[in-house]
Amino acid sequence: GETAVRSPMPGNIFKVECSVGQQVNAGDVLVVLEAMKMEIEVSAPAAGTVKSVSAAVGTAVNTDDLLVTLG
Numbered sequence: 001g002e003t004a005v006r007s008p009m010p011g012n013i014f015k016v017e018c019s020v021g022q023q024v025n026a027g028d029v030l031v032v033l034e035a036m037k038m039e040i041e042v043s044a045p046a047a048g049t050v051k052s053v054s055a056a057v058g059t060a061v062n063t064d065d066l067l068v069t070l071g
Contacts, residue, residue: 003046005068007061011035016057018068022050030068031055042067 011033018030024044031042048070055067 001071002051003048003070004066005030005042005044005070007033007063007065007067008040008042009033009035010062011040011060013055013057013059013061013067014039016053016055018050018053020050020053024048024050024070033061044068044070046070 013031014034015032017032018024024030025047026044028044029041030044033040033042050068051071052069
């Protein structure tokens with residue numbers, strides 16, 4: 001199965017801390033959002049391999065937009 005990592009709130013992509021094929025552990029930071037003048041870290045909910053990265057630095061996202069897919 002795959003795990004979709006989604007945006008917890010509207011904001012802009014500030015940093016992408018992962019790449020396709022990378023092994024991640026639960027709690028590893030995948031993406032950093034900038035929202036309401038704060039940086040919000042979006043972490044991996046489970047260990048796995050990054051299958052795709054939908055987030056791109058500088059783009060705006062809404063709540064529940066797909067950021068990263070883990071497999």
